[in-house]
Amino acid sequence: xxxxxxxxxxxxxxxxxxxxxxxxxxxxxxxxxxxxxxxxxxxxxxxxxxxxxxxxxxxxxxxxxxxxxxxxxxxxxxxxxxxxxxxxxxxxxxxxxxxxxxxxxxxxxxxxxxxxxxxxxxxxxxxxxxxxxxxxxxxxxxxxxxxxxxxxxxxxxxxxxx
Amino acid sequence: xxxxxxxxxxxxxxxxxxxxxxxxxxxxxxxxxxxxxxxxxxxxxxxxxxxxxxxxxxxxxxxxxxxxxxxxxxxxxxxxxxxxxxxxxxxxxxxxxxxxxxxxxxxxxxxxxxxxxxxxxxxxxxxxxxxxxxxxxxxxxxxxxxxxxxxxxxxxxxxxxxxxxxxxxxxxxxxxxxxxxxxxxxxxxxxxxxxxxxxxxxxxxx
Numbered sequence: 001x002x003x004x005x006x007x008x009x010x011x012x013x014x015x016x017x018x019x020x021x022x023x024x025x026x027x028x029x030x031x032x033x034x035x036x037x038x039x040x041x042x043x044x045x046x047x048x049x050x051x052x053x054x055x056x057x058x059x060x061x062x063x064x065x066x067x068x069x070x071x072x073x074x075x076x077x078x079x080x081x082x083x084x085x086x087x088x089x090x091x092x093x094x095x096x097x098x099x100x101x102x103x104x105x106x107x108x109x110x111x112x113x114x115x116x117x118x119x120x121x122x123x124x125x126x127x128x129x130x131x132x133x134x135x136x137x138x139x140x141x142x143x144x145x146x147x148x149x150x151x152x153x154x155x156x157x158x159x160x161x162x
Numbered sequence: 163x164x165x166x167x168x169x170x171x172x173x174x175x176x177x178x179x180x181x182x183x184x185x186x187x188x189x190x191x192x193x194x195x196x197x198x199x200x201x202x203x204x205x206x207x208x209x210x211x212x213x214x215x216x217x218x219x220x221x222x223x224x225x226x227x228x229x230x231x232x233x234x235x236x237x238x239x240x241x242x243x244x245x246x247x248x249x250x251x252x253x254x255x256x257x258x259x260x261x262x263x264x265x266x267x268x269x270x271x272x273x274x275x276x277x278x279x280x281x282x283x284x285x286x287x288x289x290x291x292x293x294x295x296x297x298x299x300x301x302x303x304x305x306x307x308x309x310x311x312x313x314x315x316x317x318x319x320x321x322x323x324x325x326x327x328x329x330x331x332x333x334x335x336x337x338x339x340x341x342x343x344x345x346x347x348x349x350x351x352x353x354x355x356x357x358x359x360x361x362x363x364x365x366x367x368x
Binding site for chain 1: 169194212215220222224229301303304305306307308309310311312313315317318
């Protein structure tokens with residue numbers, strides 16, 4: 001574990017931004033998406049733990065919960081911290097389908113979260129430089145500044161860095 | 163954490179519901195496990211759904227979960243969660259004893275799903291009997307993974323993370339083995355209040 005003062009943990013439907021050096025962690029992503037936006041020159045990065053594709057109404061209490069409002073929230077927060085629009089890049093993980101024999105539309109929410117996030121980033125012209133999405137397993141993710149390495153750990157103990 | 167204040171009457175109704183469900187489940191499981199099964203309710207209360215991961219040991223704790231969708235007068239989601247230790251003891255008795263399980267086979271998973279199905283069935287029957295309402299349950303789905311990853315679907319389907327779930331924790335004794343399971347029912351949107359009011363009224367139905 002890194003110095004705890006440098007590490008920010010976010011829960012479901014939460015988000016955080018860090019500067020200079022540190023880590024943002026979110027544990028147990030299932031069909032949720034952990035999206036990181038970072039500036040590839042200035043040391044500033046943020047993560048949101050997205051739960052659903054669309055906010056049911058504008059200005060929800062927790063903008064970090066829905067892909068549409070979460071991305072807008074995170075992008076604005078980064079720019080306020082000094083990120084430059086042309087330098088902003090994305091990495092994401094999650095969007096699994098945990099219960100595999102269920103086929104109802106509601107349970108394919110992982111796919112829909114990934115799809116909506118991808119479309120919105122495309123609309124903002126933010127390149128997704130790496131992703132680790134889908135499958136039938138949970139993920140704990142950690143983004144590190146200044147290395148900009150996104151580490152993913154699964155329940156089976158597999159680890160990868162993107 | 164904000165826990166819904168329960169008056170004595172409601173707390174009693176909830177515990178009674180827990181005991182009746184456990185009774186039904188013990189009867190059904192004693193057939194499956196071939197022997198006397200005693201089941202006791204160790205906890206019966208309301209719990210904010212987002213705190214359920216803490217009840218089972220934190221977001222990254224590995225758990226086995228059976229998910230069942232309920233339709234009818236009080237639609238909602240039901241989860242039965244077991245620790246991996248409990249699942250191993252269950253499978254030792256249901257299938258065959260194994261020193262250690264590296265991974266779970268399809269047979270293992272369907273055995274866990276069936277036990278979850280019996281437990282939820284027992285509680286669905288308890289609600290139907292106590293409250294005289296119609297409920298149907300879906301085919302069970304099973305997953306073994308990190309608690310937070312498994313439970314996020316429950317939050318998504320209601321969309322309200324402030325929603326309170328009914329938590330019934332049970333301990334099942336079969337021979338010298340104890341198998342602990344947590345049963346959660348998360349009614350959709352306003353269903354928690356509806357369920358609460360029918361449970362409170364239940365004694366009047368006899």
